[in-house]
Amino acid sequence: MTELLTVDGTQSALSQRYSSALMNTFGAPKRVLVRGEGAYLWDADGNKYLDLLGGLAVNCLGHAHPFVVSAVTSQLATLGHVSNFFASAPQIALAEKLLGLFDAPGKVFFTNSGTEANEAAFKITRRTGRTKIVSTVGAFHGRSMGALAVTWKPAYRELFAPLPGDVEFVPYGDAEALAAAVDDETAAVVLEPIQGENGVVVPPAGYLQAARRITSEHGALLWIDEIQTGIGRTGTWFAFEAEGITPDLVTVAKGLGAGIPIGACIGLGAAADLLQPGNHGTTFGGNPVAAIAGLAVLTVIERDGLLAQVNAVGNHLASSIIALDHRLIAGVRGRGLLLAIELTQPVSDQVAQLALEAGFVINNPIPNALRLAPPYILSKADADSFVAALPGLLDQVEAG
Structure with missing residues (x-):
């Protein structure tokens, strides 16, 4: 050859x-x-x-990793890509496997990256009929325009203004500041359970529980960004598990594919049905090769x-x-x-x-x-x- x-x-x-x-x-x-x-x-x-x-x-x-290499190679030799006008068995199986990690019913939208998963979540928040999003000082959620709008760092944001608006930033880990910012016009609160790009900042115990209570009181979505922390990175499948909560939206990527580009926006409960045909899309998201990589990763983590x-x-x-x-x-x-x-x-x-x-x-x-x-x-x-x-x-x- x-x-x-x-x-x-x-x-x-x-x-x-x-x-x-x-x-x-x-x-x-x-x-x-x-x-x-x-x-x-x-x-x-x-x-x-x-x-x-x-x-x-x-x-x-x-x-x-030999299991991932074998799975991806075999899938590529069988069926590498189809558009999302069609489904594939790996895509369906991976969605089911992911949902099995949660204590609530839900649905999955597959993407190619973390920032795309957060873009999907951003669009889902707009389907509530509200526009206000509360994010945090030090947050990092991606570089595309929607994800950047809820990212804190001015050096990343300022060159690309104006960004999608109606975003308010509050100090990370401060439940009182969060409660003061969230009202009945708030579509969502977006939080990292541990801030990675800000230097691995861990919030006080009870912070995510407070966020869940505050958003529920105002009918807002709780969107947890597990792009860096999810799929076992912190010793549990998701970092939010440490506080025993159930979010409305969870975004994952990074470790899900072990190097093959894949991400996912997971809607739980009523949030699972906010996106409908025509609201969003992707050409490559969740294609058979990426999906089989995700399945291989979850399998090895469990098996080993x-x-x-x-x-x-x-x-x-x-x-x-x-x-x-x-x-x-x-x-x-x-x-x-x-x-x-x-x-x-x-x-x-x-x-x-x-x-x-x-x-x-x-x-x-x-x-x-x-x-x-x-x-x-x-x-x-x-x-x-x-x-x-x-x-x-x-x-x-x-x-x-």
Whole structure:
């Protein structure tokens, strides 16, 4: 078979080709990666990295997981794509499997990404006959215009104003501020159960319960964005489960496909029927290949007991980092395998760069925190290799 692509060139040469051929939306790539296996990655120069970011919480089963590879390959050889004028067995089965994770009846709209799942949810809120949405300071819900409208960061928003309006932002985790903002004209409240892009911020206990009570009192929808936290990332299928609530809308993506682009907007109860024919659509959303990938992911998580693994390794990783008692470490926050190392100084970019040079892929979402979102298959031994290297990286920053 003729190879469609050969890796021809060094990191430097490939990076120059990247800059010449791709729009400058992400800046220069940190590395050109050519292969992944399990929890590890290799770049074009043959360097090996422990992947503690998981493609931004996407590669929940690591790289080239054999069950996912087999499922996707088999499906692609059978039926790769049909439009949504038709249905496919994987699409139906995945929707049923997802709904089985909830304690309420519902329906699913499949998308290609998290921001598209949130766009669908945004449109559903308009079907209530109301337009006001309450979001939170520090929130991140995506880059498309509707999702961006409920995203907080001014640097993301200001260049693209005017955005869809009637959105109010309140402090995250503040139930009293939320209660003051929600009224009988509110269509929905949109919340992340843990704010990921804002540095893995965990709200106070009872916050989601308060949000559920407040929205119910005013006939508003409770829309929970589980794009980053869902599908087992925090040690339960969904992070909102920790507070025992049932939302009206749940959006998921990232880990659902383990690298194959798929997202879903899940409507529960009456919200399941707010979108009707002609209200919304997608060409690729929920196609057979993406859907079989989602089924494979859910199957492996169940089969291999990975929710327990996420909790065990996540707790081990967090406690081991705290036990280092380093001057630059203020603490660890998060849940399961969505963690942030809190720093006492705003040097996360320097630490992340040094970590990459040492063979660890981590992320610096804000200046004083490092984010870890590794694959669920991460072993304690692999986690320990990072913990052992971390003091030296922090010492280099202090000395620098």
